[in-house]
Amino acid sequence: MREYALVFAIAVAVTFVATGLVRLLARRIGAVTAIRERDVHSVPTPRMGGVAVYIGVATAILMAFQLPKLSAAFGSSTEILGVLVAGGLICLVGVLDDRFDLDAITKLAAQILAAGLLVVFGVQWVVVWLPGGENGTVNVLGQEQSVLITVLLTVILTNAMNFIDGLDGLLAGVALISVIATFAFTAHVLWQSGDDASASQAPVMAAALAGALVGFLPHNFFPARIFMGDSGSMFVGLSMAAMITSAGGKLDSNSYGGRSTVALLAPLIVALAVVFIPLLDFMMAVIRRTRAGRHPFSADKQHLHHRMLNIGHSHRQAVLIFYLWAVVLAGGAVALSFFSWRTVLPFWTLGLVVAIGFSVGPRLRARKLGNRRKADETDGPDASASSGGQDPTRGVLDRPVNNISHDE
Numbered sequence: 001m002r003e004y005a006l007v008f009a010i011a012v013a014v015t016f017v018a019t020g021l022v023r024l025l026a027r028r029i030g031a032v033t034a035i036r037e038r039d040v041h042s043v044p045t046p047r048m049g050g051v052a053v054y055i056g057v058a059t060a061i062l063m064a065f066q067l068p069k070l071s072a073a074f075g076s077s078t079e080i081l082g083v084l085v086a087g088g089l090i091c092l093v094g095v096l097d098d099r100f101d102l103d104a105i106t107k108l109a110a111q112i113l114a115a116g117l118l119v120v121f122g123v124q125w126v127v128v129w130l131p132g133g134e135n136g137t138v139n140v141l142g143q144e145q146s147v148l149i150t151v152l153l154t155v156i157l158t159n160a161m162n163f164i165d166g167l168d169g170l171l172a173g174v175a176l177i178s179v180i181a182t183f184a185f186t187a188h189v190l191w192q193s194g195d196d197a198s199a200s201q202a203p204v205m206a207a208a209l210a211g212a213l214v215g216f217l218p219h220n221f222f223p224a225r226i227f228m229g230d231s232g233s234m235f236v237g238l239s240m241a242a243m244i245t246s247a248g249g250k251l252d253s254n255s256y257g258g259r260s261t262v263a264l265l266a267p268l269i270v271a272l273a274v275v276f277i278p279l280l281d282f283m284m285a286v287i288r289r290t291r292a293g294r295h296p297f298s299a300d301k302q303h304l305h306h307r308m309l310n311i312g313h314s315h316r317q318a319v320l321i322f323y324l325w326a327v328v329l330a331g332g333a334v335a336l337s338f339f340s341w342r343t344v345l346p347f348w349t350l351g352l353v354v355a356i357g358f359s360v361g362p363r364l365r366a367r368k369l370g371n372r373r374k375a376d377e378t379d380g381p382d383a384s385a386s387s388g389g390q391d392p393t394r395g396v397l398d399r400p401v402n403n404i405s406h407d408e
Contacts, residue, residue, distance in 0.1 A: 003067045004187070004207045007060045011211025015056030019219045022052045023226045031099040033227055045224060047098045049216060050232025054091045056212035057205075057239070058084055064204050073200035080201050082121025083242045086114040087235050090158070094231030107230070108155070114238055115154035116147075123242050125149040150245055157244075158237035165233045169221035170319050172228060174326045175236045176213040181330035182206045182240070185337055186247045202247040209239050222315045312362025324355045 026046035033045050061080055064070040093110040096102055124146045128139045165171040183206035190199045219226050332348035
């Protein structure tokens with residue numbers, strides 16, 4: 001654990017320093033997010049933050065190669081090297097997109113190529129656990145099936161991370177929570193396996209990526225001084241897919257069972273759960289614009305983050321609520337590998353209730369004050385006079401949102 005802590009600390013320090021240098025470079029080469037009508041940020045902000053994240057991860061992994069215990073992970077497999085190579089490719093493509101705005105087909109081709117490189121370096125989903133019986137059953141995949149599942153998972157998670165990159169600090173924070181959950185589970189599996197070298201790759205990758213995200217987040221949290229950009233969102237998604245595949249694709253379900261399988265998928269569960277809300281918002285936007293006679297992909301200001309702000313959440317509050325949802329989902333999933341579902345369920349339910357309460361709190365308060373105003377108006381004109389002629393809902397229902405200045 002001391003060596004993991006050292007890898008984490010190296011990633012934090014290197015990424016924090018590198019982010020400032022990358023910000024200067026991004027401004028110099030013109031990799032800056034332009035102001036669009038549908039955006040809520042009003043200051044042109046550099047992107048390419050993913051370059052700093054990649055530098056931090058690579059430096060920390062090279063440090064791990066020199067450590068007595070963690071060096072065993074490099075001798076038993078080339079998976080970590082594959083993450084550096086495939087991650088470097090996808091980060092480079094992201095840099096080009098951050099600067100020149102590549103088309104979707106080019107980025108998809110790059111994602112598939114990077115996923116293929118992971119497969120070449122040994123990152124493959126080999127076994128699939130299916131429920132049934134006491135511990136379920138294990139199906140060993142053929143080569144074609146293994147490659148297909150690995151590539152599909154990598155592409156899905158890469159785009160999922162890119163899709164949620166919409167508010168300052170949102171992607172970095174949600175990814176950090178997911179990676180911490182992955183580290184907790186994979187380190188637990190490694191410990192239970194008796195320090196088996198075949199299970200040692202994922203914790204090293206998780207410790208390095210978690211440290212890089214911690215080092216980047218101070219620069220990226222609202223108000224952001226730099227955006228992660230596609231160079232970061234795609235690299236983070238690819239790295240998370242590699243971690244999940246490295247551990248889950250070889251998981252011995254006879255030892256860990258179905259609970260651990262669910263826990264292993266915690267990062268994927270978090271990503272898909274977070275993506276579901278913006279995806280639903282996107283579908284509603286298409287319907288809304290079509291019914292209004294507009295192009296379904298035309299821009300407007302009725303997306304998720306606009307609605308979160310309009311109901312009373314500040315930019316920071318909206319992001320922190322996403323963090324809370326990620327903690328509830330990831331924590332609940334990983335806890336299943338340590339405790340029975342009967343123990344986890346009450347705490348997960350409580351967390352779910354708290355998350356829902358924070359999410360809808362401003363709307364409920366506004367509705368309560370609106371009902372109080374209607375009741376005062378029903379009592380007669382003297383009611384408004386007794387309150388000094390002031391509208392009790394003012395400042396909640398009519399809260400301005402023009403103080404929000406940043407959005408990725």
